[in-house]
Amino acid sequence: MKLDVTYISAIVLHFALGMLIYFNESLAKIYFLLALTYFLYRTVIAPDHLKTVEILKACAYFVGAELILRITKGSFSYEASKYLVILFMMMGMIFKGISGKAYPYFFYLLFLVPSIFVASTTLRFDANFRTNISFVLSGPICLGVAALFCFDKKVTRQQLSEVLLYVLLPIISLTSYVVFYSPSVKEFLTTTASNRTASGGFGPNQVSTVLGLGVFIMTIRLFVKSPNIGLKLLNTVLLVLMSYRAVVTFSRGGVIAALIAILGFLAIYYFKVSKRRRNEIIGVLALFFLSLFTTWIISTNQTGGLIELRYANKDHLGREKEDVTTGRGKLFMDELEGFISSPFFGIGSSRAKDQRIEIEGQGITSHNEVSRILAEHGIFGIIILLILIFKPLEMRTKNRTNYYFYGFLFFWFATINHSSMRIAAPAFIYALALLNVTYEKKTPVHRKQIRA
Template identity: 30%
Template sequence: MFIFFNSLKQQNKSFFWFIVHVLLGASATISAFPMIIFFYVALGYSFINLFTINAAERPRLIAEIIIYFASFEALGRLAESDPFIPYELGKYILLFLCPLGILLSRNQTAKGMIGLVILILSIPAVMFDESNQVSFNDIKFNLLGLLNIGVAIWFFSTLNLKLKTLISWSKPLVYPIISVLIFTIIRTPNLDEVEFTLGANFATAGGFGSNQVSTILGLGVFVIAVAILLNYRISGYKWLDGILLGLFTIQGLLTFSRGGMIGGFIAIFVVMFYLTKLSVKERMALRIPNFKKFILPVGILLFIVMMAANLITGGMLLLRYMGETQGTLTGSAEKNLNKITTNRSDIFMEDVDLFLDHSMLGVGVGASTYMRDEYKGYAPHVELSRLIAEHGLLGLIIFSLFIVVYFLNKGYAPESISKGILIALFLLGFLATFHSATRTYITPLLMGISCVNIGTMAKRKKTNRKKGNAKGNSIAVNRFKLQTADTEENLPA
């Protein structure tokens, strides 16, 4: 039987699926219905696949369904397809499918139990409201993201994957984001007509929230850049992937929302750092070229793109990334942390004050918006401050558990390339909480994916007990060879 996700990941069909998603993004600028029809046909067929494949493969397929269809959230928002494709589609998919995956997987890990603890600790703050103004929508808006993080960590930590499978997930993750890129490019007016100021730009973000679009495009930059470094074709052609990287970068920069793009660049540098730790034998086993030869051309490409974007904006882009505002340029306002962070630092400090006044259990989910002084009515933008203000000490514990998950991911990854990818995914999702809270599916999804186990935990523990570092590296190379010999997909084209 035809398996949708096997086709989606096959290298010889990369260009076909690339074109399909380009057309989805283009058609969505005219009508949302082609995208809606495709979404439900593909989703329905994927569930048919779920009941026809081997039971042992079902948890992995559920993960791929989550990754791919949650990624349609951004395109759905841009195309205004709600309620056919719900505004918070990614959160609903994660919340309903992760528990199903947990039931089917029946594999419990220490990281999974951390996800369960996060879920339990998030509940008390739902039961009271110090502001007496919180609505059901407030609770849903602020709590679903946190619940998603818990269930995503729990479910994805049950999966034991080959490194090749993890890398192949870049396609279902980025294809819908390519549709977003095409949508924003088409919807962007003639750049000569766009007035660039020192604030977020909605015109270059497809008419939607530039912060969220920047976060999505930043993820696209990361996925395409890492695919190039690993000699993996997203579109089927290396030159086309290079063009995609340039388009993602320039469109993301032109949104003038900095957090998503900065996060994407940081994640790329993390992967590059860990790639430098690969031995020659490991690179040969993975058929990964010496990535150092890509540094200069990729660096030149990004420099040219950034300079072109700065020229297009009349020099405003560079000033924006330097934290300048109209007020700081004219001298009517002082350049400080609050100006640089677009009021986020002051909102953060007001949330800290709420925490100090309600340290035990916080003010209740959604109540911080109504209880600040100067920034009353502003939705939280930093998940850390929202957690401590609305959940009190339990929120502080939850945030601490995020850090624990990071170190567990770092400690259990079997070798450099796996460690680099998993850490980068976690950081990209985690950093998004400091400028977008949990507004998008990206934070729970990426933090969840970062918890997968590359190889089985038992094999790693056994290897660590019996072998020294030198022999451990040899075993890692052998594992690489086994992975690349797998016939499911020829990873590097």
């Protein structure tokens, strides 16, 4: 039973890293600085033909590390991962340029600008203009810059798998941190509401989203990068652990987004591989469903059945909740009303949150990027959404080699509809769908000619 020693070593290292950071959070700052130095160095010294993949790996790592750095205040800014993705992608543009076919994303970035000028006249006098604008636009700008760089950039399937692994590794550290933060969830669960303690003391929505991304990538590895029974078992154990911690945050969005992305991936992957490979996939599929069943049984047992009530939209007493969206439907409708009131230029960046402060006394941030874009950007928001949805689909008609395409696109769309763009993950994963994935070149076999 042959195992990938390098892969296992990386997993053990990052699991131990999460544990060490839990016991001494000051280590998170050292971790951040070492990671930043390492990836800057690798990006600069990489030969020209490897620049693209090294930049993607750097971005991938900080996307995966975003939550553990936020929880422990390990980075220089709350939005550090978004800023670093923008930085590395812009370095990539300097080194490798951008495709002329990516011009719609240039217009996408331009269409974000008018809302800033509108916000200068609509935001409350005492609102922090710079902070409010950067909070709502850092995610969309991160997506636009990443899309500009990634569009039609060539990477091999093996290189893309490596990029996804760089996202996954720091998520393993996050999983480890959360496990040590709350080893048993039985002790503090009393309701079916999202739980901060089960989420490492941080926002359950964000933790669920990142762990859900980890579940998605781990599922990909189970099907694509597990050539022997040893790796299949290892990846299944990690999948169950990550899935369990995502489920017991009691934030459903990240779990559902992961399942949607997995369905998008499997639907394409199954029909792309050979008939012989499909037979093997059926066996792995059985293992995958067994892991999901195991996760649910453990989660139900550890939560005393509360998780079943949560997903049935009931409270801890078994009573049906009136609003399945837990208030998000109202936010969505409020923002659509903002679009109707100002359909041309919108109400301005961050004004949706600002209005809720004026009316309700608290600035609840939007959970839905679609309604927020429409409200705050007006007719430009419609154009933005059309670019984001139809440009990748148009590219797909000409290049069908990326069997992760729909998985990536589904993850992005599902995530921005329950968690907006609070984290860098949806922006980066969207950009990966725009890559031109190529087959690995087969190394020619040289046979020595035998002379008679």
